[in-house]
Amino acid sequence: MTTWRLIDTGILTGADNMAWDRALVATRGRNLSPNTVRFLMFSPAVALTGVYQDARQELRIDYCQENGIDINRRITGGGALLFDEIQLGWELIAATKDFDVHPMSQAFHRQICQCCVEGLRELGIAAQFRPRNDIEVNGRKISGTGGVEDGEAFLFQGTLLLDFDVASMVKALRIPTEKLKQSSLKSAEDRVTWVKRELCELPPIEIIKAALVRGFEKVFGVSVVSGELLPAEVAEFEKQLPYFRSEEWIYGRRSFGSKVSLVSGLHRCESATIRAHLSVDVQRRELRSALITGDMFLSPERTLFDLEARLKGARLDLNKITDIVEKFWDEVKPASAGLSAADILHAIQIALEKLDLLQMGFAFHEIERIMSVNASPRQILDKKIDLVLLPYCSKLPGCSYRNENDCAMCGACSFGDIYKDCLDNGMRAVTILNFEHLMETLDEAARNGAAAYLGSCCEAFYNKHYSDFQRCQLPGLLVDVSRSTCYDLNQARQAYLGEFDSQTDMDQELMRKLILACRKGARQSAH
Numbered sequence: 001m002t003t004w005r006l007i008d009t010g011i012l013t014g015a016d017n018m019a020w021d022r023a024l025v026a027t028r029g030r031n032l033s034p035n036t037v038r039f040l041m042f043s044p045a046v047a048l049t050g051v052y053q054d055a056r057q058e059l060r061i062d063y064c065q066e067n068g069i070d071i072n073r074r075i076t077g078g079g080a081l082l083f084d085e086i087q088l089g090w091e092l093i094a095a096t097k098d099f100d101v102h103p104m105s106q107a108f109h110r111q112i113c114q115c116c117v118e119g120l121r122e123l124g125i126a127a128q129f130r131p132r133n134d135i136e137v138n139g140r141k142i143s144g145t146g147g148v149e150d151g152e153a154f155l156f157q158g159t160l161l162l163d164f165d166v167a168s169m170v171k172a173l174r175i176p177t178e179k180l181k182q183s184s185l186k187s188a189e190d191r192v193t194w195v196k197r198e199l200c201e202l203p204p205i206e207i208i209k210a211a212l213v214r215g216f217e218k219v220f221g222v223s224v225v226s227g228e229l230l231p232a233e234v235a236e237f238e239k240q241l242p243y244f245r246s247e248e249w250i251y252g253r254r255s256f257g258s259k260v261s262l263v264s265g266l267h268r269c270e271s272a273t274i275r276a277h278l279s280v281d282v283q284r285r286e287l288r289s290a291l292i293t294g295d296m297f298l299s300p301e302r303t304l305f306d307l308e309a310r311l312k313g314a315r316l317d318l319n320k321i322t323d324i325v326e327k328f329w330d331e332v333k334p335a336s337a338g339l340s341a342a343d344i345l346h347a348i349q350i351a352l353e354k355l356d357l358l359q360m361g362f363a364f365h366e367i368e369r370i371m372s373v374n375a376s377p378r379q380i381l382d383k384k385i386d387l388v389l390l391p392y393c394s395k396l397p398g399c400s401y402r403n404e405n406d407c408a409m410c411g412a413c414s415f416g417d418i419y420k421d422c423l424d425n426g427m428r429a430v431t432i433l434n435f436e437h438l439m440e441t442l443d444e445a446a447r448n449g450a451a452a453y454l455g456s457c458c459e460a461f462y463n464k465h466y467s468d469f470q471r472c473q474l475p476g477l478l479v480d481v482s483r484s485t486c487y488d489l490n491q492a493r494q495a496y497l498g499e500f501d502s503q504t505d506m507d508q509e510l511m512r513k514l515i516l517a518c519r520k521g522a523r524q525s526a527h
Contacts (some may be wrong), residue, residue, distance in 0.1 A: 001221070001222065001223050002221070002222045002223070003034075003222065003223045003224075003225055004034065004035045004036065004037055004094075004216070004220075004222050004223070004224045004225070005033075005034045005035070005036045005037070005224075005225065005226075005227035006036070006037050006038075006039075006213060006224050006225060006226045006227060007024075007036050007037070007038045007039075007226075007227060007228075007229060008038070008039040008040075008209070008226075009038060009039070009040050009229075010040075010041065011041045011042065011043045011085070012040065012041070012042065012043075013042070013043070013044070013046070013070060014042060014046030014048065014070040014071075014072035014083070015070075015072055015241065015244045015245040016241065016244075017040050017042060017089070018072055018073070018074065018075060018244045018249075019237050019240040019241040019243075019244040020038075020040070020237055021074075021075050021076075021091070021155055021157070022075055022150075022236075022240045022244070023233055023236035023237040023239075023240050024036060024038065024091075024093045024155065024233060025075075025093050025148070025150040025153050025154065025155040026150055026151075026153075026236055026240075027230070027232050027233050027236050028093050028094065028095060028150075028153035029095075029150045029151035029152045029153035030151070031095070031152070032230070032232040032233070033093075033230055033232065033233055034227075035092070035093070035094035035095060035098060036091075036092070036093045036094070036227075037090070037091070037092055037213065037216055037224050038089075038090070038091040038092075038093060039088065039089065039090055039091075039209055039212075040088075040089040040090075040091065041085065041087070041088060041089065042070075042083045042084065042085065042087070042089075043085050044068050044069065044070055044084075044085075045068075045069045045070065045082060045083065045084035045085065045168070046069065046070035046071065046072050046082075046083050046084075047059045047064050047069055047070070047071050047072075047080065047081075047082050047083075047172045047173070048072055048073065048074050048080065048081055048082075048083055049071075049072075049073050049074070049079075049080045050073075050074055050076065050077045050078040050079055050080065050146070050294075050295050050296075051073060051074055051075055051076060051077055051148070051301065052077055052292070052293050052294055052295075052296060052298075052304055053073075053079070053080060053293055053294070053295065054251075054252060054293055055071055055073065055080075055250060055251050055252070056251065057275075057293070058079075058080040058173065059071060059080060059172060059173060060171060060172055060173070063171050063172055064172055067168075067171075067172075069082070069168075069172055071250055072244070072249075072250055073249060073250055073252070074146070075148050075155070075301070076146040076147055076148045076155070076157060076297070077146055077148070077295065077296050077297040077298060078133075078144065078146040078295050078296075078297060079273075079295035080173050080295075081144065081159065081169075081173075082165075082168060082169045082172045082173065083159060084165060084168065086161075086162050086163035086164065086165065086194075087159055087160065087161055087162055087164075088159075088160045088162055088205070088208065088209070089157060089158070089159055089160075090116065090157065090158050090160060090212055091155060091156065091157040091158070092112060092115075092155070092156045092157075092216070093153065093154075093155045094153065094154060095152055095153050096149065096152055096153060096154055097152065102335055103147055103149065103154040103156060103299075103335075104147060104149065104154075104297065104298075104299040104335030104336070104337060105335060105337075106131065106132060106337060106338070108156075109129075109131075109132060109133045109145065109337065110129050110131070111219060111220075112145070112156050112219070113129045113133070113134075113135050113143075113145055113158070114129060114215070114219050115212065115215040115216045115218075115219045115220070116135050116143055116145075116158055116160065116212060116215060117129055117135055117215070118214070118215035118218050118219060119208075119211040119212035119213075119214060119215035120135070120137075120142070120195075120211070120215075122211040122214060122215070123195070123199065123203065123207075123208065123211050124198075124199060125137055125142070125195065125198045125199065126138065127142060127143075132270075132271055132337050132338055133145045133146060133297070133337065135158070137193050137198055138193075140191060140192055140193035141191060141192045141193070142160065142161050142192070142193050142194060142195070142198075143158045143159060143160045143161065144158065144159055145157065145158040145159075146297055147297065147299070148299065148301050149299040149300055149301060149335075150301070154299075160195070160208075160212075161192060161193070161194035161195065162194060162195045162196060162202055162205075162208070163194050163195070163196045163197075163202060164192060164193075164194040164197075166192075195208065261279065261280050261281065261282065261364050262277060262278070262279055262280075262364070262368065263277075263278050263280060263351045263352070263354050263355060263364070263367060263368065264276060264277045264278065264351050264368065265278075265346075265347045265348065265349065265350030265351030265352070265353075265354070266347060266350065266371075266462075266463060266466070267343060267346040267347035267350060268463075268466045268467060269338075269339070269340075269343045269346075270338060271296070271297075271336075271337055271338030271339050271343075272294050272295060272296035272297075272338075272339050272343065273294045273295050273296075273463070274292065274293075274294040274296065274339075274343055274344060274346075274347040275292070275293045275294055275347060276290065276291075276292050276344070276347035276348045276350070276351045277290070277291040277292075277293070277351070278290050278291075278348065278351045278352070279291075280316055280355070281316075282316070282355060282358060285315060285316040285317070286313060286314070286315065286316055287311055287312070287313065287314040287315070287316050287321065288312070288313070289308070289311075289312050290307075290308045290311040290312070290348070291308065292304050292307065292308060292344060292347070296336070296337075296339050297336065297337045297339070298334050298335070298336050298339065299334060299335040299336075300332070300334065303332060303334040303336075306328070306332070307325065307328050307344070310324055310328050311324060311325075316352070316355075318348075318349055318352055321345070321348060321352075322345055325341050325344055325345050325348070326341050326345075328341075329341035329344075350372065353372065353376035353377060353378070354367045354368075354370065354372075354377060355367075356376065356377060356378040357370065357377050357378070360378075360381065360517060361513070361517075362513065366510050366513070369479055369480040369507060369510060370477055370478070370479060370480075370510075370514075371459065371462045371477070371478040371479075371480065372475075372476070372477055372478075373469045373470065373474075373475060373476040373477070373478065374469070374470060374472075374473060374474065374475045374476065375452070375475035377477060379475065380452045380475045380476065380477050381477070381514075381517050381518060383451040383452045383475065384451050385427070385451060385452045385453060385454060385518040386426070386427050386428055386450070386451075387427070387428055387430065387445055387450055387452075387453040387454070388418075388422045388427050388428065388429045388430070388453065388454045388455065388515070389429075389430050389432050389438070389441065389453055389454070389455035389456070389476075390415060390418060390419065390429055390430070390431055390432065390455070390456060390506070391431075391432055391456055391457060391481065391504065391506070392431050392432060392433050393502070393503060393504045394413060394414055394415040394456070394481065394503065394504050394505065394506045395407070395413055395415045395416075395431075395503070396412055396413050396503060397502065397503055399412075399413070401431075403433055404431065405430060405431045405433075406431070407419040407429075407431075413503070413505075414505050414506040414507075414508050415506065417508050418456075418506055418508055418511050418512070418515075421511070421512050421515050422515065425515055425516070425518075425519050426519075427454075427515065427518070432455075435465070439468065439472070442469075442472040442474050442476075443472060445474055446472060446473060446474045450474060451475070452474065452475040452476055452477075453474060453475075453476040453477075454476065454477050454478075454479075454511070454514055454515065454518065455476055455477070455478045455479070456478060456479045456480075456481055456506045456507070456511060457478055457480075457481060458480060458481050458504070459480045462478055462480075477514060479506065479507050479510050479511055479514065480507070481504045481505060481506055481507070
């Protein structure tokens with residue numbers, strides 16, 4: 001029977017654990033170490049982004065720093081997570097040639113997740129695999145997974161929730177409930193579960209680890225035996241550690257300077273959320289550089305970096321860019337767990353379509369605050385738009401009209417001025433009172449033949465409910481709000497119910513420009 005090594009590196013810092021990940025997969029890739037199952041834990045708690053994510057975008061850095069939470073970046077893809085002392089990491093570091101299926105394939109995801117499933121079932125927890133890479137118990141996620149290749153080897157890892165501090169997770173992650181798409185979910189606690197919750201008590205950690213080891217042995221037909229770290233691995237770890245402690249690694253080199261014309265687009269598909277950030281020279285019609293981020297899994301690890309290099313200097317033309325991306329994808333043939341070249345292109349297309357607004361008198365800083373739904377901005381503004389959706393939270397907290405579909409237009413808040421602009425231009429303004437009211441309003445507008453709508457919400461709300469906006473099929477333009485959003489104040493749940501008690505500010509100037517552009521587009525359509 002084949003023997004794999006078991007290594008338990010104990011409780012380490014985020015940088016230490018990330019350096020060990022890189023060291024172990026690198027030495028295995030050079031055939032200097034055996035196939036290894038590793039257990040790991042963290043102290044202090046650490047907020048970890050996926051390798052393709054931007055910590056500044058995904059985490060509340062101030063909160064983490066004020067509360068002793070480390071920040072680091074995994075070498076694997078996927079989304080941001082909070083890894084504290086009450087979670088257990090499990091990993092397999094192995095040679096790719098030792099397996100019949102590719103380690104980044106859906107088939108392998110299912111196989112290796114079954115190791116954890118078997119271990120949890122031995123403990124009395126009815127776990128099962130959920131595509132594309134999660135383990136769940138009665139619909140609640142208990143372990144997320146991800147992997148990365150390095151030469152001839154790969155690392156595949158999972159995070160098992162032993163206990164769970166929901167409050168810290170919500171406060172540390174910038175978009176705490178982005179993946180909670182179903183409107184029936186009451187809170188993050190409804191979407192995840194943990195060992196202690198399922199068993200009513202937490203078994204000794206060694207019992208849990210032993211059950212997971214037996215899961216690996218059962219699924220892969222191997223013997224997993226405790227071993228020691230090798231000198232080559234220790235030397236590689238010591239070599240890697242300074243880099244994994246550096247801001248260059250933690251916050252990433254993949255960012256733009258301040259003196260660029262930047263436009264971005266977001267696309268969400270079943271397997272990933274993709275953001276395309278494009279630095280453009282509109283006079284020369286040139287794509288100066290591209291930055292593609294998201295919670296995706298790709299192998300080889302450098303796929304996105306190489307694609308970004310291929311796009312640099314490209315003609316600012318969607319057809320030309322499509323040719324580049326599709327040719328690159330065909331050449332590299334990345335293992336992507338369901339992500340396609342079309343998904344990358346969709347995010348790029350959404351970014352490029354914003355450039356049409358420049359010809360309509362909008363500035364770069366304005367188009368970056370505009371989010372389009374179900375059509376390009378130009379297509380939407382060419383329609384006859386009569387409906388404007390305004391958030392109740394832009395009214396004063398003590399206003400008697402705050403939860404009413406009306407406004408005194410007293411001038412005390414941004415809502416009143418925009419409400420008046422709507423009336424002056426013959427548009428119907430609707431105060432959106434909660435999420436369900438938003439969906440009902442959009443569905444009703446679509447049934448009544450509305451062409452499109454304008455609205456205002458925070459970018460975090462748009463990202464979270466991206467698929468909900470798409471489902472309504474009605475085209476629309478949304479303007480990002482500013483100041484004290486419910487997500488900034490960790491009150492997304494209250495806002496969902498219409499109980500957010502603070503105030504946001506709408507961008508009055510930008511909303512006014514869009515209202516006037518709608519009127520102009522309607523007049524042109526009439527002729």
